[in-house]
Amino acid sequence: MERHTYDVVVIGAGGAGLRAAIASHEAGARTALVCKSLLGKAHTVMAEGGIAAAMGNRWPEDNWEVHFRDTMRGGKMLNNWRMAQLHAQEAPERVQELEDWGALFDRTEDGLISQRDFGGHKYARLAHVGDRTGLEMIRTLQQRAVQLGIDVFMECTITEVLLDRGAGEAKVSGAFGYWRESGRFITFEAPSVILATGGIGKSFKVTSNSWEYTGDGHALALRAGAALINMEFVQFHPTGMVWPPSVKGLLVTESVRGDGGILRNSEGKRFMFDYIPEFFRSETADTEEEADRWYDDKKNNRRPPELLPRDEVARAINSEIKAGRGSPHGGIFLDIASRRDPEFIRKRLPSMYHQFKELADVDITAEPMEIGPTCHYVMGGVEVDPDTQESAVTGLYAVGECSGGMHGSNRLGGNSLGDLLVFGKLAGEAASAYASSLGPARPAVSEQDVKAASASALAPFEVEGGENPYSIQSDLQQSMNDLVGIIRTGAELEQSLAEIEAFKERAKTMVVEGHRQYNPGWHLSIDLRNMLIVSESIARAALAREESRGGHTRDDFPETDHEVWGRKNLIVSLDDTGDGVVLTEKPLPQMPDELKKYFEEPK
Incomplete structure (x- = not known):
C-alpha cells in the first residue's frame, strides 16, 4: 500500500483548501493537498459575484463594523460572533493579498479594486472579476501553490480520518483514501488534517453544486468524533436556471440583481415589494421609484427589495410560483435587459450572457431569464474554534463550507469567498503550529484501522x-x-x-x-x-x-x-x-x- 508522511494534510483543493495549504507551507510545515477531482476544477469557480470585503473603494463610509453588522443580521444573529468579526476585519487584507499574487480585479475609475452591490450588504463591497471571480481566485491560489512546490494528490478520495486513541484522548494520526483511476489505496501519516471538502448539495435533486459536493468532510468529521452545528440551515439560492431540464439548478449569479436586474412574475409585476420583512423594512425601498433611485444615490435611499438576503428572496419566489404566477417552465422572470444596455451586460456579466445563450438559447441583453430557487449552500458544518478552526478532535480542522458557525442561519452573497480566504489562512497556520509543537512524538497510525478502512471501502464488491x-x-x-x-x-x-x-x-x-x-x-x-x-x-x-x-x-x-x-x-x-x-x-x-x-x- 502506498504511504506518505506529512505534517499537514489538506483534504479539498477549492479556495479554502488552497489557502490553508499555502498558509501551512509558508509556516514551515510539510504539506499535502489532496483533491477529489483535478486541481483547478474545484466548485469555488462557480462563486461568480465577488469577495465581500469592507475596503471602502466605492463607499469610504464602509468599514469592518458595518460588514460585521450586515453579516450578523443576515444570519439572523445566530452566527458565531467571533467568526463574523474575524471575517469582517481580515477580508480586506486577504483580497489585497490575492492581488499581490496576481489576481486581476476589475477597477474603479480611480484605479482601485472595483466593488459591486450584493444582497444584504449596506454598501457596494464585493471585489470582483466580471462574474468570474471564483475562477480568478482559484487560478491565483493554484498558481501560488504550484509556485511554492506544495505536493498535490489529484483524483484521490479520502474515506477515513485515522486516529490514535492511546493515552485516553483520540488524536488525528492521518488519513486513508484511494486513487480514483486505479482504485489503489493510499495512507497519509500526519498529525494535522484540514477538512476543506465543500458542501452537501448532491443530496438534493435540484442544486447548483458540482458532483464533488457529497458531504465528505461533514461525514469524515462525524466519524472521527467531531460535531456538526447549524445543519438545519440550507441555503436555496433564489436564482438557478429552470430550463432546459439538463441544466436545471445551474447557478445564476446574484450579480445580475446587484447590477440592476429585477424580479417579475408571469403578470409582469415586480413582486418583491410584497415580501419585505419587518426586520428589513426600515432600509428597504417600498416603491419602484425609490428602489431605482438607489443605484445612483445609495446614501440617501433604501436598497431595492431584490437585494434582500437570499433566504427572503428565495421564499418570495417560491410563494409566487406556488400561487400560480410562475413562468412557463416553473420559475419566475429575472429581467436586466430592460434596465441596462447590452454593452454593460456583456461587460459586467460575460459568463451569464454566454451561459444562457449556449444552454438555453436566451439572449439576456434582449429578454428576461427564467429562474427559480436551487439548493446552493449549507450554513451548517463542523463545529470549530473560531480562531484556529480546530474541531473537538485534536489535530482535526475544518474550513470553508464544511465548517459551521460563521454564517448563522443564512449566508450573505460574497461572504463565502472571504470566508475561504480568512479562515483558510487561520486553519493552515494553526495546523502547522500544532504539528511542529509535537516534535518526534507523533500520534501513530493503527494498522488495524487501515485494514478496517480498506474492508469498508471494498464491501460493495x-x-x-x-x-x-x-x-x-x-x-x-x-x-x-x-x-x-x-x-x-x-x-x-x-x-x-x-x-x-x-x-x-x-x-x-x-x-x-x-x-x-x-x-x-x-x-x-x-x-x-x-x-x-x-x-x-x-x-x-x-x-x-x-x-x-x-x-x-x-x-x-x-x-x-x-x-x-x-x-x-x-x-x-x-x-x-x-x-x-x-x-x-x-x-x-x-x-x-x-x-x-x-x-x-x-x-
Missing part, C-alpha cells in the same frame, strides 16, 4: 444480488427535495427521516459491478454513505427547530422565536451505534458589549 447505488441516490435526492426543501413541515420531516432509514438499510446491501479501476459506481457507493448521514443530520435538526429563521422555514412554525430558538444552536454528533445521529442543544456564544452596540436602535 462482496455483495451479491444487492441494489445499484444510483437508484438509492436518486431516491434520496427526490426525498430531500420534496420533504426537506425550501418550505418544511414537521410531518414531512418525520417522513424524510423514515425514508432515510430505509435508504440506509438499502445501502447496506448495495452492490458494485466490475473492478476497482475507474469505477463511478464504486465511487458513488462510498459517497452515498456520507450523503445519508449528512442528510439525516439536516432533517433531524430541521425537525427539532420549531421556528422559521434564515435558510430554515417551517410552514407549521412560521414565526421567528428569538426568546427560545435565538439563544441556542443545535449540535449533531454520531450516536453510539455509529450509524445514526443524536441532537444536543448548546447556548449561543455571548457577544461582548463593545460589539452589541452595533445592533442598538438609534435613539
Whole structure:
C-alpha cells in the first residue's frame, strides 16, 4: 500500500483548501493537498459575484463594523460572533493579498479594486472579476501553490480520518483514501488534517453544486468524533436556471440583481415589494421609484427589495410560483435587459450572457431569464474554534463550507469567498503550529484501522444480488427535495427521516459491478454513505427547530422565536451505534458589549 508522511494534510483543493495549504507551507510545515477531482476544477469557480470585503473603494463610509453588522443580521444573529468579526476585519487584507499574487480585479475609475452591490450588504463591497471571480481566485491560489512546490494528490478520495486513541484522548494520526483511476489505496501519516471538502448539495435533486459536493468532510468529521452545528440551515439560492431540464439548478449569479436586474412574475409585476420583512423594512425601498433611485444615490435611499438576503428572496419566489404566477417552465422572470444596455451586460456579466445563450438559447441583453430557487449552500458544518478552526478532535480542522458557525442561519452573497480566504489562512497556520509543537512524538497510525478502512471501502464488491447505488441516490435526492426543501413541515420531516432509514438499510446491501479501476459506481457507493448521514443530520435538526429563521422555514412554525430558538444552536454528533445521529442543544456564544452596540436602535 502506498504511504506518505506529512505534517499537514489538506483534504479539498477549492479556495479554502488552497489557502490553508499555502498558509501551512509558508509556516514551515510539510504539506499535502489532496483533491477529489483535478486541481483547478474545484466548485469555488462557480462563486461568480465577488469577495465581500469592507475596503471602502466605492463607499469610504464602509468599514469592518458595518460588514460585521450586515453579516450578523443576515444570519439572523445566530452566527458565531467571533467568526463574523474575524471575517469582517481580515477580508480586506486577504483580497489585497490575492492581488499581490496576481489576481486581476476589475477597477474603479480611480484605479482601485472595483466593488459591486450584493444582497444584504449596506454598501457596494464585493471585489470582483466580471462574474468570474471564483475562477480568478482559484487560478491565483493554484498558481501560488504550484509556485511554492506544495505536493498535490489529484483524483484521490479520502474515506477515513485515522486516529490514535492511546493515552485516553483520540488524536488525528492521518488519513486513508484511494486513487480514483486505479482504485489503489493510499495512507497519509500526519498529525494535522484540514477538512476543506465543500458542501452537501448532491443530496438534493435540484442544486447548483458540482458532483464533488457529497458531504465528505461533514461525514469524515462525524466519524472521527467531531460535531456538526447549524445543519438545519440550507441555503436555496433564489436564482438557478429552470430550463432546459439538463441544466436545471445551474447557478445564476446574484450579480445580475446587484447590477440592476429585477424580479417579475408571469403578470409582469415586480413582486418583491410584497415580501419585505419587518426586520428589513426600515432600509428597504417600498416603491419602484425609490428602489431605482438607489443605484445612483445609495446614501440617501433604501436598497431595492431584490437585494434582500437570499433566504427572503428565495421564499418570495417560491410563494409566487406556488400561487400560480410562475413562468412557463416553473420559475419566475429575472429581467436586466430592460434596465441596462447590452454593452454593460456583456461587460459586467460575460459568463451569464454566454451561459444562457449556449444552454438555453436566451439572449439576456434582449429578454428576461427564467429562474427559480436551487439548493446552493449549507450554513451548517463542523463545529470549530473560531480562531484556529480546530474541531473537538485534536489535530482535526475544518474550513470553508464544511465548517459551521460563521454564517448563522443564512449566508450573505460574497461572504463565502472571504470566508475561504480568512479562515483558510487561520486553519493552515494553526495546523502547522500544532504539528511542529509535537516534535518526534507523533500520534501513530493503527494498522488495524487501515485494514478496517480498506474492508469498508471494498464491501460493495462482496455483495451479491444487492441494489445499484444510483437508484438509492436518486431516491434520496427526490426525498430531500420534496420533504426537506425550501418550505418544511414537521410531518414531512418525520417522513424524510423514515425514508432515510430505509435508504440506509438499502445501502447496506448495495452492490458494485466490475473492478476497482475507474469505477463511478464504486465511487458513488462510498459517497452515498456520507450523503445519508449528512442528510439525516439536516432533517433531524430541521425537525427539532420549531421556528422559521434564515435558510430554515417551517410552514407549521412560521414565526421567528428569538426568546427560545435565538439563544441556542443545535449540535449533531454520531450516536453510539455509529450509524445514526443524536441532537444536543448548546447556548449561543455571548457577544461582548463593545460589539452589541452595533445592533442598538438609534435613539
